[in-house]
Amino acid sequence: MIELSNVDKHYGSLQVLSNVSMHFADGEVTAILGPSGAGKSTLIRCINCLEAISGGDIVVNGKSVRDKRAVLDIQKQTSMVFQHFNLYPHLTALQNITLAPIKVLRKNKADVEAQARGLLDMVGLASKGDRHPAELSGGEQQRVGICRALAMNPQHLLLDEVTSAIDPEMTAEVLRVIEELAGTGTTLILVTHEIEFARRIADKVAFMEGGKLVAHSDAETFFNHQSEERISRFVDKMKH
Numbered sequence: 001m002i003e004l005s006n007v008d009k010h011y012g013s014l015q016v017l018s019n020v021s022m023h024f025a026d027g028e029v030t031a032i033l034g035p036s037g038a039g040k041s042t043l044i045r046c047i048n049c050l051e052a053i054s055g056g057d058i059v060v061n062g063k064s065v066r067d068k069r070a071v072l073d074i075q076k077q078t079s080m081v082f083q084h085f086n087l088y089p090h091l092t093a094l095q096n097i098t099l100a101p102i103k104v105l106r107k108n109k110a111d112v113e114a115q116a117r118g119l120l121d122m123v124g125l126a127s128k129g130d131r132h133p134a135e136l137s138g139g140e141q142q143r144v145g146i147c148r149a150l151a152m153n154p155q156h157l158l159l160d161e162v163t164s165a166i167d168p169e170m171t172a173e174v175l176r177v178i179e180e181l182a183g184t185g186t187t188l189i190l191v192t193h194e195i196e197f198a199r200r201i202a203d204k205v206a207f208m209e210g211g212k213l214v215a216h217s218d219a220e221t222f223f224n225h226q227s228e229e230r231i232s233r234f235v236d237k238m239k240h
């Protein structure tokens, strides 16, 4: 469970998050939408302790991101998948996936490799475990990125525009993998511009603008009974 209360974040004089309060229930799928610069990436980076918050609090399973001793625990429970994959170029796909479970979780190498092969199989890359990132397409690299996050057995998966750096024809495969994760008990928080995809899989939708959370409701209400015309217009534009 993730709880944000009155979260502020600023870089120097630039206020990037203003008084954001929201709750992510276990197993829930939340899509975060909003224009460029709204603070969407910053929000999920703060949940993952990649950025420090300036005010308020974020509590993940009872532990505050403000507590330095809790950071590793929180990062184990909240795996992140990045827009630009961020795979280690000198490691194979399999090694990218097994590195953290072996080094951070201190798991048995053979067990982790078996799990990693299972994950690669799940995303349709069973034969590519020995390839380096440069030998994989963008869509394949991103599926490895998702496997790497899942290998930590995270309770929460944070996905930041994971298809926006991929050729459109590769996007469907990555979205299919995410869709399969929805409803499996993992809490998914996805920042996305894929509006139809969000409509299909999200339980809740959050809309951010100028560092503020301006809407947060169940997906049906958000898409079908939107009272803010500004948001409806934004959603319509994203469809094209």
Ligand SMILES: Nc1ncnc2c1ncn2[C@@H]1O[C@H](COP(=O)(O)OP(=O)(O)OP(=O)(O)O)[C@@H](O)[C@H]1O
Binding pocket: 011, 014, 016, 034, 035, 036, 037, 038, 039, 040, 041, 042, 043
């Ligand atoms: N490290 C940083 N230092 C200074 N300003 C930053 C930093 N990171 C982000 N910002 C600023 O914070 C604001 C929010 O950025 P953020 O990346 O969270 O937006 P976003 O909603 O994810 O946008 P996009 O849809 O373009 O990815 C922007 O104005 C951005 O320029």
Ligand SMILES: [Mg+2]
Binding pocket: 040, 041, 042, 160, 161
């Ligand atoms: Mg972003």
